Amino acid sequence: MADVTAEQIRDRVRELAAAHDPATTDPVAFLGHRFDAGLAWVHFPEGCGGLGASRALQEVVERELAAAGAVPANPFRNPIGLGMGAPTVAVHGTDEHRARLLRPLWTGEEVWCQLFSEPGAGSDLAGLATRAVREGDDWVVNGQKVWTSFAHKARWAMLLARTDPDLPKHQGLTYFFLDMTLPGVEVRPLRQATGQAEFNEVFLTDVRIPDSMRADEVGKGWAVSNTTLMNERVAIGGAAAPREGGPVKPVAALWRDRPEVRTPGLHDRVVGAWVEAEVARLANERIRQQLAAGRPGPEGSAAKIAFAKINQDTTRLWLELAGEDGLAYDDWTMRRVDLGGSDGGRGPGYYYLRAKGNSIEGGTSEILRGVIADRVLELPREPRTDTKLPWKEIPR
Amino acid sequence: MTSPAPEIPSLLYADIEEDLRATLRGLLADRCAWQDVLARVDTGEPYDEALWKAVAEDLGLAGLLVPEAFGGAGATAREAAVALEELGRSVAPIPFLASAILATTALTACGASDARDAALGRLAAGTAVGTLAVPATMWPTADFPLSVTGAPGDGGLLLTGAVTSVLAADRADLLVVPAVVDGAPQLALVDGTAPGLTRTRTTTLDATRPVGTLTLDGVPAVVIADAGTAPAALRAALTAGAALLASEQLGVAERALEEAIGYLRTRHQFGRPIGSYQALRHRAADLWSDIAASRATARYAAAALADGSPDTPVAAALAQSYCADVAVHAAEDCVQLHGGIGFTWEHPAHLYVKRAMSSALLLGTADRHRAALAELVNLPPA
Numbered sequence: 001m002a003d004v005t006a007e008q009i010r011d012r013v014r015e016l017a018a019a020h021d022p023a024t025t026d027p028v029a030f031l032g033h034r035f036d037a038g039l040a041w042v043h044f045p046e047g048c049g050g051l052g053a054s055r056a057l058q059e060v061v062e063r064e065l066a067a068a069g070a071v072p073a074n075p076f077r078n079p080i081g082l083g084m085g086a087p088t089v090a091v092h093g094t095d096e097h098r099a100r101l102l103r104p105l106w107t108g109e110e111v112w113c114q115l116f117s118e119p120g121a122g123s124d125l126a127g128l129a130t131r132a133v134r135e136g137d138d139w140v141v142n143g144q145k146v147w148t149s150f151a152h153k154a155r156w157a158m159l160l161a162r163t164d165p166d167l168p169k170h171q172g173l174t175y176f177f178l179d180m181t182l183p184g185v186e187v188r189p190l191r192q193a194t195g196q197a198e199f200n201e202v203f204l205t206d207v208r209i210p211d212s213m214r215a216d217e218v219g220k221g222w223a224v225s226n227t228t229l230m231n232e233r234v235a236i237g238g239a240a241a242p243r244e245g246g247p248v249k250p251v252a253a254l255w256r257d258r259p260e261v262r263t264p265g266l267h268d269r270v271v272g273a274w275v276e277a278e279v280a281r282l283a284n285e286r287i288r289q290q291l292a293a294g295r296p297g298p299e300g301s302a303a304k305i306a307f308a309k310i311n312q313d314t315t316r317l318w319l320e321l322a323g324e325d326g327l328a329y330d331d332w333t334m335r336r337v338d339l340g341g342s343d344g345g346r347g348p349g350y351y352y353l354r355a356k357g358n359s360i361e362g363g364t365s366e367i368l369r370g371v372i373a374d375r376v377l378e379l380p381r382e383p384r385t386d387t388k389l390p391w392k393e394i395p396r
Numbered sequence: 397m398t399s400p401a402p403e404i405p406s407l408l409y410a411d412i413e414e415d416l417r418a419t420l421r422g423l424l425a426d427r428c429a430w431q432d433v434l435a436r437v438d439t440g441e442p443y444d445e446a447l448w449k450a451v452a453e454d455l456g457l458a459g460l461l462v463p464e465a466f467g468g469a470g471a472t473a474r475e476a477a478v479a480l481e482e483l484g485r486s487v488a489p490i491p492f493l494a495s496a497i498l499a500t501t502a503l504t505a506c507g508a509s510d511a512r513d514a515a516l517g518r519l520a521a522g523t524a525v526g527t528l529a530v531p532a533t534m535w536p537t538a539d540f541p542l543s544v545t546g547a548p549g550d551g552g553l554l555l556t557g558a559v560t561s562v563l564a565a566d567r568a569d570l571l572v573v574p575a576v577v578d579g580a581p582q583l584a585l586v587d588g589t590a591p592g593l594t595r596t597r598t599t600t601l602d603a604t605r606p607v608g609t610l611t612l613d614g615v616p617a618v619v620i621a622d623a624g625t626a627p628a629a630l631r632a633a634l635t636a637g638a639a640l641l642a643s644e645q646l647g648v649a650e651r652a653l654e655e656a657i658g659y660l661r662t663r664h665q666f667g668r669p670i671g672s673y674q675a676l677r678h679r680a681a682d683l684w685s686d687i688a689a690s691r692a693t694a695r696y697a698a699a700a701l702a703d704g705s706p707d708t709p710v711a712a713a714l715a716q717s718y719c720a721d722v723a724v725h726a727a728e729d730c731v732q733l734h735g736g737i738g739f740t741w742e743h744p745a746h747l748y749v750k751r752a753m754s755s756a757l758l759l760g761t762a763d764r765h766r767a768a769l770a771e772l773v774n775l776p777p778a
Contacts, residue, residue: 240403240404242400242401243400243401252773252775255775256774256775256776259776262776262777262778263778264777264778266778267770267775267777267778268766270775271766271767271769271770271775272766274769274770274773274775275714275717275718275766275769278714279689279690279692279693279714279718280689282404282407282689282692282693282695282696283688283689283692283693285404285407285692286407286408286691286692286695289406289407289408290408293408295408299688301685302681302684302685302688302689305682305685306685306689366678368681369677369678369681369682370674370677370678370681372681372684372685373671373677373678373680373681376681376684377657377677377680377681377684378661379657379660379661379669379671379672379677379680380660380661380668380669380671380672381672382672382673382674382677383668383672
């Protein structure tokens with residue numbers, strides 16, 4: 001369906017809604033019908049939940065479905081799968097992969113996770129050590145992965161493993177779609193400073209992955225993982241955040257409601273936090289407008305650095321304003337974070353501690369500064385000693 | 397709680413604004429290289445009259461904010477902001493802020509009168525330079541100035557008093573003077589050649605944008621705003637100035653960072669380009685990030701002003717709370733990232749420091765604007 005028009009999309013949505021009333025059809029079943037109609041992600045190829053249409057037309061689908069009475073599909077039903085798994089399967093998977101994996105990924109019946117980071121490979125992902133050794137039609141995998149969201153819920157994983165340690169680090173990697181129910185896959189909760197366990201460690205011991213579940217060619221894992229990571233922070237459309245959203249909201253409320261906590265120094269910081277939050281809101285809105293106008297800019301990395309800093313500074317300020325309440329902590333129980341659950345309603349101590357992760361997860365602020373220096377400012381690269389050596393000779 | 401913020405207008409640059417930018421940047425590249433700006437500091441002529449004529453008259457930018465009925469372009473604050481970005485990048489030694497922004501917005505905020513209309517026409521044509529006769533450090537919410545008083549005489553008003561630190565005091569052909577007449581605040585129009593008017597130029601930190609002192613000894617003037625409109629007109633001019641100054645500060649910051657980046661790429665020490673050292677790469681990346689945020693903030697202020705948004709006081713105070721500091725930081729880092737050469741007279745870095753730091757004092761410091769913002773968004777002081 002080349003050159004799909006908005007009118008054709010509208011027709012399709014009407015047909016879908018006529019055949020399966022969104023008000024009465026089971027939500028998961030309706031998502032399946034929507035996939036079959038090519039309305040899951042219209043820019044995907046036909047047969048993969050799409051129509052090969054322009055990405056911009058997705059907005060038409062969402063609008064028309066809402067008008068037809070459909071509840072908006074919850075992106076948290078399978079965040080890693082929808083955000084990163086699906087584009088990777090669509091670009092690098094075989095026809096068999098697409099046919100087997102995409103539909104249940106879309107409906108949320110099969111949740112996905114990402115097995116990239118390792119205890120010894122965080123910022124330096126390409127240095128990872130999990131080994132995959134070819135044995136007949138299988139690859140035998142051994143290693144340890146970490147910081148894996150939703151591994152305890154996942155049926156599938158995007159796995160990056162080393163298949164040739166004699167090659168330089170970026171060249172010896174291969175990418176697999178791993179069935180998390182295979183023998184030898186062990187998921188353990190990873191408790192973090194907040195007490196809760198949002199993430200997991202995943203231990204892989206003699207896991208036999210059929211070669212048929214390899215994505216793209218042997219040794220092409222780095223390129224495939226870039227497809228995955230490029231989709232990690234693709235901004236979704238939608239409206240601008242409200243003024244005084246985020247942690248400045250409770251800070252401003254405390255300041256207004258409790259005159260007894262006010263000091264001149266804290267006033268400077270509260271107003272400063274308000275300024276930083278509002279400036280970041282405008283900067284994010286400008287990024288959104290650039291994307292909507294089809295002119296994406298490189299400001300996303302800057303926005304992520306700012307988000308982390310503002311969250312950290314403002315949640316600390318919140319604790320200081322909270323006084324005695326700041327000494328308390330609501331709950332150290334090791335709670336797992338489930339799909340669809342944002343951990344709302346916690347005390348300031350929780351948000352203060354959780355914000356420490358903001359400058360680490362999804363690319364540390366230091367790595368992101370390097371990205372800006374390289375790709376935006378085009379500054380000379382830092383000298384490296386590791387890129388040409390065989391991986392096994394790199395000091396670690 | 398505060399009332400919800402209005403929907404955010406476009407923070408991007410429209411095609412017409414990019415066209416204006418390209419034209420002005422081309423002109424400034426030809427006529428306002430930093431060497432030209434620097435050389436002028438050692439002359440007794442701080443204003444580049446030929447450049448002013450080219451910008452104000454030939455490109456018609458003096459009349460950007462003047463309605464078409466008075467010969468202006470009838471453009472909006474969005475276009476004026478882009479012009480200021482470019483003028484800031486070049487540290488252009490012309491009285492654009494004083495004349496095309498402050499005097500012009502003060503006049504447009506006054507009711508129509510023969511004197512006001514004629515003055516707007518002269519400013520729009522670029523044949524006259526105007527200024528707002530207040531200390532350049534005055535902020536939008538400051539009390540109405542009391543340093544000039546008016547008394548009836550000779551068929552009009554006679555003004556007496558003094559105003560210090562007035563932008564382009566020595567250059568202005570017409571001056572909008574806040575004065576107190578019988579205890580009532582008014583705005584009066586004074587001709588630059590009027591008898592009894594003495595003007596001196598101060599040696600300024602930023603030699604490219606001088607201020608000076610006005611001494612008035614029975615100077616004839618025409619009232620253009622009475623007690624009912626004068627305070628609001630003055631505040632409107634200062635608010636517009638503060639909102640749009642942010643775009644000039646953005647331009648200065650951008651230029652300072654570009655100079656620094658150019659140096660980081662080429663300067664070698666210890667056998668490597670210094671831009672390959674992480675300490676410097678991260679500093680440059682932080683500056684770029686702050687400038688990206690500064691752009692969104694300055695654009696919002698310009699758009700709010702252009703739309704007559706009720707959020708304009710917040711937008712202006714926010715812009716000065718943020719953009720002023722980013723410009724100073726960028727200019728100061730430009731010196732440091734250059735090392736020794738950045739501290740010399742023969743390098744332009746000091747031009748950016750002087751412009752950025754002086755601008756940070758102009759129309760209210762960041763701290764003044766934070767105090768104003770705190771009141772506007774209901775975050776009362778301790």
